[in-house]
Amino acid sequence: MSKKTNYSYIGIAFIILVFGIIFIPKIVDRISNSDISRQESRSDQPKEKELKKSDLVFIPNNGVNRKVPNFSFTNQYGKTITNKDFEGKVYVIEFFFTTCPTICPRMNRNLIQIQNEFKDFDDFGVASFTINPDFDTPEILKAYASKYGVTNPNWHLMTGNKEAIYKLSNEGFYIYAAANDDVEGGFEHSGNFALIDKNGFIRCRVVNGNPIIYYNGITSESEKTDEDGKLEEISALKEDIKKLLNE
Template sequence: MKKSNYSYIGISFIILVFGIYFIPKIIDRIKNDDVSREDSRTDFVNEHKSTPSDLAFIKINGKPKKVPHFSFINQDGKTITENDYLGKVYIIEFFFTTCPTICPRMNANLIKIQNEFTDFDNFGVASFTINPEHDTPEVLKAYAEKYGVTNPNWNLMTGNQEDIYKLANEGFNLYTAQDDSVPAGFEHSGNFALIDKNGFIRSRVVGGNPIIFYNGIISESEKVDETGMEQEITMLKEDIAKLLKE
């Protein structure tokens, strides 16, 4: 018999042994749903891949605007910087604890947002007091407890007033000023800024243009204010959810 025939017989024998030994095992795996589980794992990974959202990057001089450096003390006496928020989606606000007008409404809205994202450990809030002389870490701690702040990524921060005002007015273009002629002696924007996981300011596009900020004063239950302006808290929640998926 030729050598080539021996080779064919050997290969056929190996194929036969493979079929006898392995095919029943493959059938068992299919019956036991092992293959399906692999497919499910693949589906899970594909389903949870990050996907870019339709939210715009706020651009200054053609470049996406990023949160500038900051370093302040939070309600627990810890130093917090912008780096503590990397990898998180978060809201920025400027407020003060003795504010008699818009701050209570803003923070009531933030509490409701907080409570809708309790399952996300990468969601947070950065609140900067514009009255740091009064708002010590102890005062901020009491304020947080009063309003029901439970998110570990919600930092209420105090520090040098000049630095805070610069962060507000130049870093975010959120108006802040000390004015003895107004109630409680301070003025500030009632808007929220939305920040993505990489520290960029993002917003929804309406009518072809980014809205830049979200009104933080009008609640979902109020729907509109006395001027007819519609609430934007629902919009903000939807956009937070989009950024969390990125």
């Protein structure tokens, strides 16, 4: 073998050595970084899910978190609406009646304000159940909705079987409702709102270590406090709706 040939092999070996020194560490480094990125990406997923959970609590009852009971009623357009129509939505629940001369107008003005604040959210709604279904027909409810400015397609004002509505109110939500000829308007009921998450669970904030469970729906933000000096809770409700929408 000639010296020239030896020099050629030496030259090729030298080139391979230089290539290895310069480029192989870079390739290894890129692969390593890619692996780290993938691992970090996978490890971040649970963290992202955790970050989406709000601080709003569930309401336990006999060891089970309270959920909206099954219901089926007729809305202001004559359409049957069930709890399944609200799946995947954050919504507020109220019990009212259209001829209510006292707290209902205040409650529904507050709900209109909330509706308008969340007008750009397709996954927000309101469920309003009349406690006077004998009078509050779909036609009456439709006129009432128009009067107050209900525009959210997910706001259903519902009527139906009286016993089923009262059972839903008093036993399903523990939100008091009853007929009473001795009170103005002929019915008495709670002015509270219940807040429901996208999975149908009742949720609320914790104040001074205790869940508030419901939100005062009567006192407006502008009023600040009620006649007993209790702070309004509409602003808190708005904040908590936002939290659930982001979950």
